[in-house]
């Protein structure tokens with residue numbers, strides 16, 4: 001049982017963040033070059049790194065070795081994920097909140113926030129707008145409030161799945177919301193969600209208490225740390241962890257994330273599907289001077305080190321970051337980004353290009369349209385993907401880990417990415433993006449040796465181009 005809430009924790013729940021140990025790892029002397037190279041080699045062999053090994057990468061300051069880390073992160077990303085980048089959009093459903101997180105504009109003490117929950121009709125409007133721009137994957141975001149219990153969130157998920165517009169439909173709905181109890185996660189699982197994300201924000205206990213008042217639900221560190229263990233026990237094996245970078249020492253948070261991932265893997269035989277690393281952004285009524293923050297150089301480094309530490313975990317980079325930083329860190333290990341995002345409630349139909357600080361959680365750094373982000377990705381040689389096949393065919397959790405091997409990418413991921421890209425090009429792209437996309441599809445096809453798989457793929461691409469057939473996946 002959890003002391004503050006008297007809610008039931010997971011079986012054998014413990015606070016597995018040993019702060020003294022992580023602190024000691026970070027304060028050890030810089031590693032010898034041979035040790036760093038050995039750790040990089042282990043990572044390139046796609047073995048997850050321990051917290052001690054990750055700390056050696058974090059302590060290393062020799063320019064040449066740091067460059068080797070960046071090169072390795074690039075290589076690993078290519079080997080595990082190919083050149084695909086999965087695209088999604090956030091949909092903020094409601095910003096009522098009982099918590100008082102010091103960094104967030106939705107905190108209950110922010111009396112100037114415009115509070116709102118989308119009505120069912122407004123959800124249809126927002127989802128239609130997202131589908132009309134080409135999105136297939138959404139993450140629904142909620143404040144923590146009794147209004148937003150599991151039943152409410154499950155109904156919202158089902159409603160989102162039911163909205164169609166032309167060829168548009170949402171094929172995967174992920175969730176970023178408060179921790180639930182076992183029954184809550186069961187309800188969410190039955191609603192057919194993709195990933196359930198809960199970010200610990202900071203793994204450092206004292207900082208956690210300082211920014212999440214003890215009188216609030218979120219003030220209970222262990223209830224939150226244990227959230228995804230309960231999800232696993234309730235059958236939600238597709239989960240996402242994250243830390244809010246900029247509220248404490250970024251190196252410690254990297255070790256916290258790695259420890260969390262390893263703990264889930266140890267206990268349930270499957271690690272997190274995704275890791276997120278949101279960086280603190282300006283928000284209504286918040287002074288960034290009160291936080292240590294993370295500069296751009298360290299941010300790039302932390303993405304590369306995380307990539308090396310957790311080879312098989314998807315890494316999500318959001319539009320909190322500006323276009324330039326997004327482009328830069330993408331090559332070091334990011335597998336998913338959002339695009340065309342609006343985070344004010346109702347923002348996909350109501351706010352045009354403006355950001356309204358009294359209506360949103362924080363300021364976004366990249367508010368380019370999905371089409372212009374797609375075009376840049378295509379011109380940079382990435383394959384933007386809206387693929388949802390694994391989750392819909394039950395290839396998640398432990399099962400998915402078995403498949404995340406090189407041959408799998410060639411056989412399934414690349415062809416599926418190309419057919420979803422073709423759907424975007426035919427149904428939504430501007431002429432310029434279409435041109436860049438057609439050239440990329442051609443180039444990708446040229447890389448595939450002649451085979452039945454290749455002719456089947458060409459056939460599926462042609463069906464999308466010239467008929468109403470959609471959603472053709474393996």
Ligand code: SAM
Pocket residue numbers: 103104105141142143144176177178179198199201243244278279280281282283320361362
């Ligand atoms: N209310 C739920 C919760 O706190 O878990 C749902 C998610 S909250 C709306 C989404 C995430 O946004 C938080 O977990 C936090 O990491 C991040 N966030 C909050 N304020 C932020 C800010 N000022 N800058 C960047 N990210 C922020």
Ligand code: SF4
Pocket residue numbers: 097098099100101104105106107108142143144218
């Ligand atoms: Fe509420 Fe989440 Fe914002 Fe905290 S981060 S105030 S829980 S919406």
